[in-house]
Amino acid sequence: MERTKVAIIGLGTVGTGVAKLLLDHGDRTARHAGRIPWLEKAVVQNLNKPRKVEIPDGVLTDNLDDVVSNPEITVVAQLIGGIEPARTIMLQLLEAGKDIITANKALLAIHGPELFDKARQLGRCIAFEASVGGGIPIITNIGQCLTANQVTSLRGILNGTCNFIITQMQDHGTDFETALREAQNLGYAEADPTLDVNGADTAQKLSILSQLAFGVRGNWEDIPCKGIEDLDIADVRFADQLGYRIKLLAIAKLVENEVEMNVSPMLIKKGSPLAEVQDAFNAIRVRGDAVGPVFYHGQGAGQMPTASAVVADIIDTVTGRSQITFNNLELWSESHRPRSMADASQTRNRYYLRMQVTDKPGVMAEITGILGKNGVSIASIIQHKPDQESLASTVPLVIMSHQTAQNAITKSVEEFMQSENIDSKAVVLKVL
Amino acid sequence: MERTKVAIIGLGTVGTGVAKLLLDHGDRTARHAGRIPWLEKAVVQNLNKPRKVEIPDGVLTDNLDDVVSNPEITVVAQLIGGIEPARTIMLQLLEAGKDIITANKALLAIHGPELFDKARQLGRCIAFEASVGGGIPIITNIGQCLTANQVTSLRGILNGTCNFIITQMQDHGTDFETALREAQNLGYAEADPTLDVNGADTAQKLSILSQLAFGVRGNWEDIPCKGIEDLDIADVRFADQLGYRIKLLAIAKLVENEVEMNVSPMLIKKGSPLAEVQDAFNAIRVRGDAVGPVFYHGQGAGQMPTASAVVADIIDTVTGRSQITFNNLELWSESHRPRSMADASQTRNRYYLRMQVTDKPGVMAEITGILGKNGVSIASIIQHKPDQESLASTVPLVIMSHQTAQNAITKSVEEFMQSENIDSKAVVLKVL
Numbered sequence: 001m002e003r004t005k006v007a008i009i010g011l012g013t014v015g016t017g018v019a020k021l022l023l024d025h026g027d028r029t030a031r032h033a034g035r036i037p038w039l040e041k042a043v044v045q046n047l048n049k050p051r052k053v054e055i056p057d058g059v060l061t062d063n064l065d066d067v068v069s070n071p072e073i074t075v076v077a078q079l080i081g082g083i084e085p086a087r088t089i090m091l092q093l094l095e096a097g098k099d100i101i102t103a104n105k106a107l108l109a110i111h112g113p114e115l116f117d118k119a120r121q122l123g124r125c126i127a128f129e130a131s132v133g134g135g136i137p138i139i140t141n142i143g144q145c146l147t148a149n150q151v152t153s154l155r156g157i158l159n160g161t162c163n164f165i166i167t168q169m170q171d172h173g174t175d176f177e178t179a180l181r182e183a184q185n186l187g188y189a190e191a192d193p194t195l196d197v198n199g200a201d202t203a204q205k206l207s208i209l210s211q212l213a214f215g216v217r218g219n220w221e222d223i224p225c226k227g228i229e230d231l232d233i234a235d236v237r238f239a240d241q242l243g244y245r246i247k248l249l250a251i252a253k254l255v256e257n258e259v260e261m262n263v264s265p266m267l268i269k270k271g272s273p274l275a276e277v278q279d280a281f282n283a284i285r286v287r288g289d290a291v292g293p294v295f296y297h298g299q300g301a302g303q304m305p306t307a308s309a310v311v312a313d314i315i316d317t318v319t320g321r322s323q324i325t326f327n328n329l330e331l332w333s334e335s336h337r338p339r340s341m342a343d344a345s346q347t348r349n350r351y352y353l354r355m356q357v358t359d360k361p362g363v364m365a366e367i368t369g370i371l372g373k374n375g376v377s378i379a380s381i382i383q384h385k386p387d388q389e390s391l392a393s394t395v396p397l398v399i400m401s402h403q404t405a406q407n408a409i410t411k412s413v414e415e416f417m418q419s420e421n422i423d424s425k426a427v428v429l430k431v432l
Numbered sequence: 433m434e435r436t437k438v439a440i441i442g443l444g445t446v447g448t449g450v451a452k453l454l455l456d457h458g459d460r461t462a463r464h465a466g467r468i469p470w471l472e473k474a475v476v477q478n479l480n481k482p483r484k485v486e487i488p489d490g491v492l493t494d495n496l497d498d499v500v501s502n503p504e505i506t507v508v509a510q511l512i513g514g515i516e517p518a519r520t521i522m523l524q525l526l527e528a529g530k531d532i533i534t535a536n537k538a539l540l541a542i543h544g545p546e547l548f549d550k551a552r553q554l555g556r557c558i559a560f561e562a563s564v565g566g567g568i569p570i571i572t573n574i575g576q577c578l579t580a581n582q583v584t585s586l587r588g589i590l591n592g593t594c595n596f597i598i599t600q601m602q603d604h605g606t607d608f609e610t611a612l613r614e615a616q617n618l619g620y621a622e623a624d625p626t627l628d629v630n631g632a633d634t635a636q637k638l639s640i641l642s643q644l645a646f647g648v649r650g651n652w653e654d655i656p657c658k659g660i661e662d663l664d665i666a667d668v669r670f671a672d673q674l675g676y677r678i679k680l681l682a683i684a685k686l687v688e689n690e691v692e693m694n695v696s697p698m699l700i701k702k703g704s705p706l707a708e709v710q711d712a713f714n715a716i717r718v719r720g721d722a723v724g725p726v727f728y729h730g731q732g733a734g735q736m737p738t739a740s741a742v743v744a745d746i747i748d749t750v751t752g753r754s755q756i757t758f759n760n761l762e763l764w765s766e767s768h769r770p771r772s773m774a775d776a777s778q779t780r781n782r783y784y785l786r787m788q789v790t791d792k793p794g795v796m797a798e799i800t801g802i803l804g805k806n807g808v809s810i811a812s813i814i815q816h817k818p819d820q821e822s823l824a825s826t827v828p829l830v831i832m833s834h835q836t837a838q839n840a841i842t843k844s845v846e847e848f849m850q851s852e853n854i855d856s857k858a859v860v861l862k863v864l
Binding site for chain 2: 135297
């Protein structure tokens, strides 16, 4: 059987998983590819670091040029995270005539246009299944399986770390900091988890999905984005009492040829599929105009799920499917008739509001008065009595609104902040 | 932009949907295919029948030969159900050099080996996304997206009609016959719904998925199969009381290089994703050794969801992806190292038993004695008192077992039938 020589750049968690699949299951990958995806080189920084996979002699190298200047290596899995040197290496590999597989969502979200244009100019392709959704093959599903549809909306839980943290808070009453440390101990969260918990990772993934589904060309940083770093366990508990779970949700929705996008923690009714996504799992609901809703659920992170996505891309590239898909998708291309992001400030949502209010007569009238004046209609109110032992003179007040415009809520919150009966830290969460 | 001339054989529900997508959304399909999938001919039996889609002049024909002997038509969606003439038409089309898309699961389950061998001999391909799961792209997901994995198990709700009927029984207390008529009125069930409700349709779909995931070569009729035609609303209610929902489930599981397969109504714990699949939706959980569990949920039937799958296949065939996938999958091929179906009679399961027993002392001791003797351990028992107004001298008794071998249950039920205190119609359902 013929071989296609493949290289891996970076033997971190995912790279090690990819090497394992190629080396230990060569029969499987060869059967599905019709030829052997042969691991010729694995480029690492430190040759002496112990590895959790046994790499055959001559494969490991610390010299990128062993890949770049070997014309027999035609397919490269570039598995280094971050922007540089990943970007420069990608460009070098394309110039050297390699087709590339990557899991690097930050790089694609920021430099997608440059990299994809370069690949098109050079007749090469980039496959990126592993960049979004971990083991869920969402890129192929949107880019190939649902092509008879115009996707009309996307909703997803796209960050395993955040979902793990929220699940810990929900199920075990763990506070945010403790849950985050646990996620780090389990290897879900990065050493620097900032991009996970502030929503940036989710927004980058949403920008890739939206490019694919809607042709949205725009800066991922323009997506309205709120993370979970300020998520208070009190809100997880109140939401639970009201029959909801809080999830960090990415949403993109086609509205009159523009696309409304948003990343934020939202309340989702218990029992609905997205609300029941636990631990480090991811899930995505895609709605197409022909197929209706399709829901995907799977492991959103971790060595082998992500390696599964990378190796599927290697097989697709070795067989030639990736090239066909890449050429037809015209991603980040001017010829794709790009759609723009819509202003979401007029979007109507239901809202959850929590504030700490002075426990005295007239306060409720003041609050409901402000909401009424701004056109916010109240669906329900929970007011808790203070603990008997508590000396606090304030009590938590939770309000769920009916559908309302975002600026009506913003305006109400501004007015709350001017009242001496209302604690300035009003928590505002959207309700799905 | 170049055109690839496409024909549709059969303008029934699905064919009409496919024509709509090709005619009304030509820009979309062309963009994803890189060329125009041009509807050149649509073959129907009756040219004068009113159509729910406006077909351009010259496209409609009642002469199959207009497709077969037109060498410019290279891609054909064969959308006639049943075995003949569908089989003969498929062979004619292959001989004439066409690549084929089909939604016909019965044909593939029975004549897959013949059709796929013929296509391979002639260098043609067959795409069949729409044959299983309606709008859920499960064929591409198993055949392409999860190729880095050995699939270790599959579980699915694969028949929309059955799921609709069970949902009606569950949610509205409708009896089986009424729910079936409702499914027919809504267009979910065929005029002759026998193959839906007796599980045959589900078993045929499972045989296709198992060929794809495990290389199981075998007769779909050898899959142990039980339908829902005898499902009693009493069992739906008892299951509900016990915290379960009943679903018609298809299961295939890799056990020591053989594949255990089964189709039967099963009790599934409420809240688990498969238990929450409502109405005519389908769902499939695939477990891979690298990716872990991946869950898919979408519309399992209906015009546009199925047309979405057919048109995705048309696009894949026009672009050349289908050919690559078809050649590498080696489905129903001797070179695929086929696995065989395993004997499931030794498989351990939890069981739900319901019988009508005489309401007198000693009966419970007799029943639990029979179960104990056969090694069936009891997890819980519900015995209902007879209605005050009821004159019946028997009462329903429901028993949930712990994990137990199937033959222990079979043997117990045989012994129950010999007791004069136990009604002979003991209901036995597996519990997931």
